[in-house]
Structure formats: structure tokens, C-alpha cells
Amino acid sequence: MNLDQIDTPALILDKSRLARNTAAMTARVRDLGVDLRPHLKTAKSADVARLALDGNFGGLAVATLREAEYFFDNGFSDMTYAACIVPSKLNRVAALCAKGADLKLITDNAGVARALSEYQAESGGADGRPLKVLIEIDCGEHRTGVLPDSPALLDIAGILDAADGIALEGVLTHAGHSYACRTPDEMAAVAEEERAAVVGAADRIRAAGHPCPTVSAGSTPCVMFVRDVTGLSEVRPGVYMFGDMFHAGLGTRKIDEIAITVLASVIAHREDDNQLYIDAGGLALSKDRATAAFEGDADCGYGLVCDAATARPIPGLKVASVHQEHGLVTSVGPMPFGDLPIGHRVRVMPNHVCMTVAAYDAYNVIESEAGTGTHLVPSST
Amino acid sequence: MNLDQIDTPALILDKSRLARNTAAMTARVRDLGVDLRPHLKTAKSADVARLALDGNFGGLAVATLREAEYFFDNGFSDMTYAACIVPSKLNRVAALCAKGADLKLITDNAGVARALSEYQAESGGADGRPLKVLIEIDCGEHRTGVLPDSPALLDIAGILDAADGIALEGVLTHAGHSYACRTPDEMAAVAEEERAAVVGAADRIRAAGHPCPTVSAGSTPCVMFVRDVTGLSEVRPGVYMFGDMFHAGLGTRKIDEIAITVLASVIAHREDDNQLYIDAGGLALSKDRATAAFEGDADCGYGLVCDAATARPIPGLKVASVHQEHGLVTSVGPMPFGDLPIGHRVRVMPNHVCMTVAAYDAYNVIESEAGTGTHLVPSST
Numbered sequence: 106m107n108l109d110q111i112d113t114p115a116l117i118l119d120k121s122r123l124a125r126n127t128a129a130m131t132a133r134v135r136d137l138g139v140d141l142r143p144h145l146k147t148a149k150s151a152d153v154a155r156l157a158l159d160g161n162f163g164g165l166a167v168a169t170l171r172e173a174e175y176f177f178d179n180g181f182s183d184m185t186y187a188a189c190i191v192p193s194k195l196n197r198v199a200a201l202c203a204k205g206a207d208l209k210l211i212t213d214n215a216g217v218a219r220a221l222s223e224y225q226a227e228s229g230g231a232d233g234r235p236l237k238v239l240i241e242i243d244c245g246e247h248r249t250g251v252l253p254d255s256p257a258l259l260d261i262a263g264i265l266d267a268a269d270g271i272a273l274e275g276v277l278t279h280a281g282h283s284y285a286c287r288t289p290d291e292m293a294a295v296a297e298e299e300r301a302a303v304v305g306a307a308d309r310i311r312a313a314g315h316p317c318p319t320v321s322a323g324s325t326p327c328v329m330f331v332r333d334v335t336g337l338s339e340v341r342p343g344v345y346m347f348g349d350m351f352h353a354g355l356g357t358r359k360i361d362e363i364a365i366t367v368l369a370s371v372i373a374h375r376e377d378d379n380q381l382y383i384d385a386g387g388l389a390l391s392k393d394r395a396t397a398a399f400e401g402d403a404d405c406g407y408g409l410v411c412d413a414a415t416a417r418p419i420p421g422l423k424v425a426s427v428h429q430e431h432g433l434v435t436s437v438g439p440m441p442f443g444d445l446p447i448g449h450r451v452r453v454m455p456n457h458v459c460m461t462v463a464a465y466d467a468y469n470v471i472e473s474e475a476g477t478g479t480h481l482v483p484s485s486t
Numbered sequence: 487m488n489l490d491q492i493d494t495p496a497l498i499l500d501k502s503r504l505a506r507n508t509a510a511m512t513a514r515v516r517d518l519g520v521d522l523r524p525h526l527k528t529a530k531s532a533d534v535a536r537l538a539l540d541g542n543f544g545g546l547a548v549a550t551l552r553e554a555e556y557f558f559d560n561g562f563s564d565m566t567y568a569a570c571i572v573p574s575k576l577n578r579v580a581a582l583c584a585k586g587a588d589l590k591l592i593t594d595n596a597g598v599a600r601a602l603s604e605y606q607a608e609s610g611g612a613d614g615r616p617l618k619v620l621i622e623i624d625c626g627e628h629r630t631g632v633l634p635d636s637p638a639l640l641d642i643a644g645i646l647d648a649a650d651g652i653a654l655e656g657v658l659t660h661a662g663h664s665y666a667c668r669t670p671d672e673m674a675a676v677a678e679e680e681r682a683a684v685v686g687a688a689d690r691i692r693a694a695g696h697p698c699p700t701v702s703a704g705s706t707p708c709v710m711f712v713r714d715v716t717g718l719s720e721v722r723p724g725v726y727m728f729g730d731m732f733h734a735g736l737g738t739r740k741i742d743e744i745a746i747t748v749l750a751s752v753i754a755h756r757e758d759d760n761q762l763y764i765d766a767g768g769l770a771l772s773k774d775r776a777t778a779a780f781e782g783d784a785d786c787g788y789g790l791v792c793d794a795a796t797a798r799p800i801p802g803l804k805v806a807s808v809h810q811e812h813g814l815v816t817s818v819g820p821m822p823f824g825d826l827p828i829g830h831r832v833r834v835m836p837n838h839v840c841m842t843v844a845a846y847d848a849y850n851v852i853e854s855e856a857g858t859g860t861h862l863v864p865s866s867t
């Protein structure tokens with residue numbers, strides 16, 4: 106089996122690149138002296154999680170309860186469900202904890218903290234083990250989370266710490282506004298803003314007499330460029346494992362480090378328009394236009410068109426627009442129709458890998474030799 | 487079971503609205519005097535296909551071979567795979583035809599037509615039944631397809647008609663540029679452009695001595711507003727079954743006809759920003775921004791926020807931005823936080839239903855009473 110025998114469109118995972126990316130992050134975070142809790146919302150795969158945890162302490166972050174259930178069923182216990190819990194989801198949480206999962210929740214709301222307290226009082230908890238809850242901190246993204254200097258922070262901490270069957274586990278934040286940065290200095294500045302906010306919140310909680318063992322931060326840009334992690338206990342980057350064209354534009358991953366591509370077939374030539382079509386459209390690539398934030402070549406439309414064997418970009422080509430199952434490929438110069446006959450395969454590097462990966466049931470795994478990227482050894486899916 | 491017991495985010499299908507939409511289209515196309523070949527690329531469901539075919543002649547259109555295989559396994563035989571075939575997919579086509587599928591292919595390329603001819607000559611075809619192939623016509627969208635007056639049209643027709651084991655089935659086109667229209671008159675004009683192109687191509691093929699039994703056109707806007715179908719044998723609309731906010735903006739579906747919503751929970755309040763967050767983000771809704779084409783209220787961001795019980799819009803609210811699992815809801819006036827406590831459910835009408843539906847494994851089916859939209863009777867998924 107080789108790339109020519111896989112039905113298109115198909116999701117291709119280059120395991121060699123993935124392994125290099127995960128090993129580099131593991132080394133980086135070990136040097137920083139904090140724990141690495143990789144976020145698996147992107148990869149959604151136990152095989153990938155095992156690579157990301159190789160040499161690490163063992164915990165994961167997930168974005169949905171379905172992800173938590175999947176990873177628990179595949180042998181992972183220590184997980185932080187890093188999106189605000191709502192009371193209607195507590196039965197599902199309790200079922201997972203009763204099976205033995207060490208699942209940590211987050212909240213940014215005193216009413217929810219009270220509801221958690223009441224739920225634990227009524228249900229009795231999972232075998233006497235407390236439910237671990239972190240308080241989400243808004244460090245400047247203005248998404249979810251309480252501001253670190255807000256009265257609500259200590260209200261929530263007080264409710265959680267007083268509740269039977271709940272352990273106040275700490276504080277957690279996500280500097281999603283690091284994605285608006287364009288230079289290492291800007292990313293380092295946001296990383297410091299993130300650190301200061303979440304550590305400041307932890308200090309306030311402790312000063313009020315409550316425990317706060319975990320101080321969790323992290324996005325891929327912040328972890329790549331942070332200069333000081335004083336007070337943090339863990340970081341939760343995720344996209345670093347795979348990379349994508351947005352991260353290539355940010356400078357947090359190089360193009361030859363991107364581990365995920367979409368294999369596609371040329372399905373039509375439009376010589377009158379200097380264009381061609383591939384069978385990877387809005388469903389195969391996603392409609393994410395993150396690279397629209399960049400100028401010039403770094404805006405690759407809906408994806409960068411690469412040679413299938415080498416994964417090297419074909420100069421001047423990008424997926425300029427998408428229909429459901431059609432991708433329109435344009436060329437800066439004359440389209441090399443002769444090199445790209447109908448039926449020829451290309452690989453497309455996506456804008457936003459989280460969106461792209463989510464559309465598929467499985468990875469087609471290949472291994473590329475380090476340095477050359479040309480020798481493909483198919484591996485198990 | 488009711489909407490309060492479904493885990494969020496979840497895809498909700500209002501079967502009453504679907505049934506009204508499919509019955510209305512069946513009646514419309516019967517009045518036009520052509521066959522309705524509903525496109526199932528949106529719904530991807532055998533149950534939905536059976537409703538769409540109720541009272542029709544029985545054929546479907548699909549966008550991928552995986553869809554064709556699924557529908558064949560669920561009892562459907564007459565299918566048009568309405569995206570350009572490439573030779574590497576022919577083994578999969580042959581396997582489906584060998585099992586009895588009446589699968590029709592399309593091409594816009596003489597080289598592919600020759601490859602089809604060679605494939606049939608080598609393989610002997612499926613039990614002596616010819617492979618049916620239509621020629622795709624570009625009627626003005628400039629996607630795939632040959633121009634109706636091009637020399638290539640008759641080249642391809644000649645190759646297919648001369649090939650052993652191939653039946654030249656006819657011509658097919660898709661006026662995707664109807665989506666750029668904003669008025670019924672504009673849509674009627676594109677529908678006439680589409681009709682003239684594909685009927686003109688059929689006339690040329692017949693004048694050259696080749697058969698052309700099928701003349702297939704259709705997008706939801708064209709079928710809704712076409713005034714003359716002379717020469718067409720069938721139409722292939724798809725989105726009409728469900729509708730979405732883009733079609734509401736076009737005027738091809740009303741908001742109270744939209745049959746698909748995403749059920750979501752309020753997960754956080756940002757009173758300082760007059761905003762709240764729901765647990766439906768870029769994966770649950772898709773990142774499609776089709777309604778950006780409209781001005782004012784018709785641009786609903788990533789989706790229109792509605793009351794969960796009635797599916798009526800909550801005035802002034804929309805999903806203004808999305809993260810992977812977070813949707814930011816903004817309000818033109820003061821956010822009604824009291825009516826939308828944390829844990830409260832809303833339903834979001836998506837921009838582009840094809841993209842939204844594709845992210846889910848199954849529908850949660852409800853039935854709303856005609857006229858009121860308030861009484862929900864859960865049905866099987």
C-alpha cells in the first residue's frame with residue numbers, strides 16, 4: 106500500500122514529523138520545569154496521545170466529554186475537561202468518575218459552583234473521592250473565565266473549598282489572544298500576561314486561605330515563546346503536535362514540520378481559466394480561513410498545495426476557494442497542467458488542523474525519513 | 487425524552503418541517519413536468535431520502551462514492567454521482583455496479599472518457615450492463631464542466647458513444663452561480679441560463695448523431711424560481727429539504743421552514759461585555775460564513791440564536807464568533823441574561839446546512855406541530 110492506493114480525499118498523518126514535534130515539545134517543557142498536559146482536542150486519538158505523553162507525567166486536556174470518555178476507554182485517566190461545565194452534564198461526569206477517571210472540571214461562575222456543591226451533596230460523589238474543580242481565569246482573551254482581580258474569583262473559590270465532595274484543584278487559563286501576535290516578542294509578551302494573570306489569581310486564592318495546587322496555562326504560541334514560567338505548574342498546548350498553515354504563518358511551526366495533510370486527486374482542468382479542481386473541498390479541508398490574517402504568500406486560501414510524495418509546496422499553488430466536495434486550485438504563474446494530469450495526487454496542508462482533522466474517522470499513517478521527506482513507509486492506520 | 491435530555495451540542499432535525507419542505511418541492515417539480523432527483527449530499531440519510539422521494543420517480547444524486555455506497559446499502563439503486571470521476575475510483579464504481587447499483591458517472595474530459603472506455607474494455611463491465619456516463623456542462627459557474635459550445639463536448643460524446651460497455655446517458659449541469667443572486671428575477675435569469683446551456687449541449691450531441699436521454703439541471707434557487715424547463719428531463723436540488731440562514735437570506739426558504747438546528751447550552755455569561763458563550767462552536771456549527779454576503783440582520787455571523795422550544799429567533803442575538811467548542815453570542819440590545827441562565831438551552835440555525843450536518847453522526851429527530859412550532863414530539867433518531 107502506498108499513497109497512490111488510498112481513496113481520495115484522505116487524511117494523512119506523517120508519524121515521523123509528529124514524533125519529532127512531540128519530542129521537541131516534551132524537551133522544551135522539561136527545560137521549562139513544568140508539566141506538559143497536551144491538549145488532545147486536535148488529534149482526538151489515543152495513539153497520538155501516547156506519543157505526546159512519551160516522557161511526560163501522564164495527564165491530558167480534552168475539550169468535550171465525548172473526548173474524555175474516548176480517552177478513558179483507551180486507558181487514560183488523568184484528564185482536564187477544559188471547557189466550562191454546566192450542571193446538566195454532571196451525570197455524565199459522575200458516570201466517568203465512577204468508572205475511575207480522574208477528571209477535572211472548570212468553571213467561572215459562582216452559580217455553577219453552588220450547583221456542583223449541591224450535586225455532590227445529593228449524589229455522594231464517586232466512591233468518596235472528591236470532584237476536582239479548577240477556576241477558569243480570563244487572562245486577556247475575553248472568552249470564558251473570571252478576571253484575576255475580580256471579587257467573583259474568591260466567591261467561587263470559597264464555595265468550592267467549602268463544599269463536601271469537591272476539591273478546589275486550582276486555576277486554569279488559555280491565552281487565545283496569542284493567535285493575534287505576529288512576532289516572537291509579541292508572543293512572549295502575551296505569555297507573560299497569561300502567566301501573571303493565572304499566578305496572580307492563584308496567589309489571591311491562597312492568600313484567602315484556600316488550596317490551589319494546580320496553576321495551568323498554555324497555548325502553542327505561548328509555550329513556544331514563554332520566557333518565565335514562575336508559578337505555573339503545567340502547560341496545555343495542543344496544535345504543536347501537528348502544526349498547520351496558520352502556525353506556519355505565526356512562526357510556531359515550519360512548513361516542513363506540518364504532520365497533517367489532505368491527500369486529494371486532480372479531478373478537472375480549466376485551461377481557459379489557468380485553474381484546476383481537486384476532490385478536496387470544504388468538507389475535506391474545512392472552511393477555516395485563519396490564514397486570511399496574513400499577507401502575501403502566507404495567506405494560502407483554504408490550503409497549501411504540495412507534491413504528494415515529498416510534501417513540498419508546489420510553487421505558486423493554493424486552494425483558492427472550496428465547494429462542498431470541490432477545491433479550486435489557482436497558480437501565480439502558468440498552471441503546470443502537464444505535471445498535474447487528471448487523477449494525479451497532491452497533498453494539501455490545511456489552515457487550521459483542528460477543524461480539518463475533526464471531519465475524518467481515521468488517519469492514514471505514513472512515515473517520512475528525517476531530512477528528506479521523500480521516502481514513505483506506510484504504517485498502520 | 488425531550489430537548490432538555492439531549493446532551494449538547496446536538497443536531498436537531500424537525501421532521502415536520504422536513505416533510506413540508508419535501509412535499510412542497512415534490513409538488514413544485516411535478517407541476518414543472520420534470521423528474522426530481524434530490525441531491526442527498528446535504529442530508530446523507532436514507533430516512534431523509536425516503537421522505538424526499540415520496541411521490542417521486544426514485545433516483546438520487548450523491549457527491550461522493552462513500553455516499554453512493556451508503557445509499558445502495560440502504561436500498562437505493564438509481565444514483566448519479568455528480569462529481570467528476572477520475573480513473574483511480576473506477577474499481578470502487580465497478581464493485582458497486584457489480585452488486586446491482588444503477589450508478590451514473592459524470593466527466594468533462596476527453597482523456598477521462600478514453601480511460602473509461604479502456605477500463606470497460608479491459609474489465610468487461612458489470613454483467614454486460616453498460617456504464618452510464620453523463621457529460622458535465624459549465625453553464626456559467628466556471629467550476630467543472632465543458633462549455634456547451636466547445637469542441638470538447640462532441641469529442642467526449644463521440645468517445646463515450648463509441649465505447650463498448652458505456653452508455654452515453656446525457657448531460658448534467660449545476661448553476662452554482664445562482665447563489666450570487668439576490669432577487670427572484672435574478673434567480674430566474676440564472677435558471678434560464680442554466681436551462682439554455684444544458685439543453686443546447688444536448689441538442690448539439692443529438693445533432694451529431696449521439697443519444698442524450700437525460701438533461702439534468704438544478705440548484706435549489708434555480709428550481710424554486712425557474713420559469714421554463716423546456717428540454718430538461720430532471721432537476722437535482724438538495725438544500726431545499728432543510729434550508730439554512732443563507733437560503734433564508736436568498737428567499738428560497740423562510741426562517742420558519744428551516745428544519746435543522748443545533749441544540750446548545752449556555753456555558754458562560756460575560757456581563758461586563760454584554761455577551762455569553764454557548765457550547766456550540768466551529769465544529770458544532772461549521773466555520774461557514776455564507777451569510778457574510780448579506781447586509782444587516784441577514785448576516786447572522788455563524789448562526790441565528792433561537793428559543794429551544796419554539797425555534798423562534800431571540801431578537802438581536804447571533805453567534806458572532808466561534809472557537810473550536812465555544813460560540814460567542816452577542817446581542818444588539820442588552821443581553822437577556824435572566825432568560826438565558828447558564829445551562830439554558832438554545833437552538834442555532836446554521837449558515838450553511840451542508841457543512842453543519844456533515845460534522846455529526848446522527849440526527850435527533852423531533853416533530854413540531856404545523857403552525858405553532860411549539861409542541862415537540864420526539865421521534866426515533
